[in-house]
Amino acid sequence: MMHDLDFLLEKCQAGKRMNLAVACPYGDDVLGAVCEAHGRGLVNGILIGDSEQIKKKAQEHHFDIEGLTFVEEKDDYSATEKAVQMVSSQEADLLMKGLVKTAVLLRAVLNKEWGLRTGSLLSHLFLFEIPLLNRRIIGLSDGGMNMYPDLNAKVGIIENAVECYHKIGVDNPLIAALGAVEVVNPDMPATLDAAALTLMNSRSQIKGCTIDGPFALDNAISEEAAQIKGIESPVAGKADMLLVPTIESGNLIGKVLLYMTGGRGAGVILGARKPIVLTSRFDSMETKLLSIALGAVVASKE
Ligand code: COD
Numbered sequence: 001m002m003h004d005l006d007f008l009l010e011k012c013q014a015g016k017r018m019n020l021a022v023a024c025p026y027g028d029d030v031l032g033a034v035c036e037a038h039g040r041g042l043v044n045g046i047l048i049g050d051s052e053q054i055k056k057k058a059q060e061h062h063f064d065i066e067g068l069t070f071v072e073e074k075d076d077y078s079a080t081e082k083a084v085q086m087v088s089s090q091e092a093d094l095l096m097k098g099l100v101k102t103a104v105l106l107r108a109v110l111n112k113e114w115g116l117r118t119g120s121l122l123s124h125l126f127l128f129e130i131p132l133l134n135r136r137i138i139g140l141s142d143g144g145m146n147m148y149p150d151l152n153a154k155v156g157i158i159e160n161a162v163e164c165y166h167k168i169g170v171d172n173p174l175i176a177a178l179g180a181v182e183v184v185n186p187d188m189p190a191t192l193d194a195a196a197l198t199l200m201n202s203r204s205q206i207k208g209c210t211i212d213g214p215f216a217l218d219n220a221i222s223e224e225a226a227q228i229k230g231i232e233s234p235v236a237g238k239a240d241m242l243l244v245p246t247i248e249s250g251n252l253i254g255k256v257l258l259y260m261t262g263g264r265g266a267g268v269i270l271g272a273r274k275p276i277v278l279t280s281r282f283d284s285m286e287t288k289l290l291s292i293a294l295g296a297v298v299a300s301k302e
C-alpha cells in the first residue's frame with residue numbers, strides 16, 4: 001500500500017529530464033505549474049501558442065519563464081496540433097493540456113495521420129492521496145476519457161493502469177472492480193463485468209495485477225468494512241486501484257476526493273505513444289505539479 005505522492009517528484013527529479021509540450025498555456029494554473037516544474041528541473045517546458053499572450057500572463061503572475069522554449073502558433077487548433085506533432089515526432093516526450101477543451105485535445109491525440117494512437121485503448125488514470133486514510137494513495141480509472149466502457153474497454157483500462165503501476169514501482173497492484181454492491185447481481189451489469197474480470201485475471205488473461213470484484217466502494221478501501229461483510233479477498237480493503245463502471249462515477253469520486261476531503265492527486269492519459277497530462281482548471285497547483293511528475297516518470301520508462 002503506497003502513501004504520499006511526493007515520491008513522484010523524487011522519482012522525476014532523479015530521472016532524465018523530459019521535454020514537456022504544452023498546448024495553449026494561457027491559464028495561470030497550467031502556466032504556473034509548468035514554470036514551477038521547469039524551475040525545479042523536473043521537465044523542460046515547451047510552450048506552444050501565442051508567445052506574447054503567454055509572456056504577458058507570466059509577467060502578471062511573476063512566473064519565472066527563464067529557460068522555457070516558446071513555439072509560436074497563434075490559433076488554438078494549430079497550437080494543439082503542433083503540440084501533438086512535437087510528441088509524435090519525438091521532439092517532446094509528453095504532452096500537457098492548457099487552455100483548450102479536453103475533447104479538442106483528445107481528438108487531436110486520436111488523429112489517424114499525426115496523432116498519438118498506438119492501437120491500444122487510451123484511458124485516464126488518476127492517483128489520489130487521501131488525507132483521511134493516512135495519505136494512502138488510491139488510483140482510479142476511468143473518470144476522464146472513456147464514458148461507458150464495455151468489458152473489452154475495461155480490460156484495456158486495467159492493462160494501461162497496470163503498466164503505469166509497474167513503472168512507478170508497484171509490481172502487483174491490487175485492483176477492485178467497483179459496483180454498487182459486493183455480490184453479482186444480473187440486473188447490475190457492472191457486477192457481471194467485475195466477476196468476468198476477476199475470472200480473466202485468475203486465468204491469466206489479464207496479468208501483472210490481482211483483480212477482484214464486484215466491490216462496493218467501502219469494502220474495496222476499508223478492511224473493517226470488508227470484515228463486517230465477511231468478504232475474504234486479497235483485494236478487499238486494500239485496493240491500490242478502483243476500476244469504476246462509468247465516467248460519471250469515476251469523475252464524481254475523484255472530485256469528492258480532491259475538493260471535499262482536501263486530497264491531492266496526479267492524473268494522466270495512458271495508452272498513447274506518450275503520456276498526456278490532463279488536469280482541470282480548478283485542480284490545485286500541487287495536483288498539477290504531481291501530474292506533470294507522474295507523466296514524466298511514465299514517459300521516461302518508455
Ligand atoms: N482509445 C483509443 N481510441 C479511441 C478512444 C479511446 N479511448 N476513443 C475514441 N477512439 C477512436 C475511435 O476508435 C475512433 O477511431 C475515433 O477515435 C473517433 O471515435 P469517436 O467518434 O467515438 O470519438 P469522439 O471524437 O466522438 O470522442 C472521443 C473523445 C475522447 C473526445 C470522447 O470519448 C470524449 O469526449 N470523452 C470524454 C472526455 C471528457 O469530456 N472528459 C472530461 C472529464 S475530465
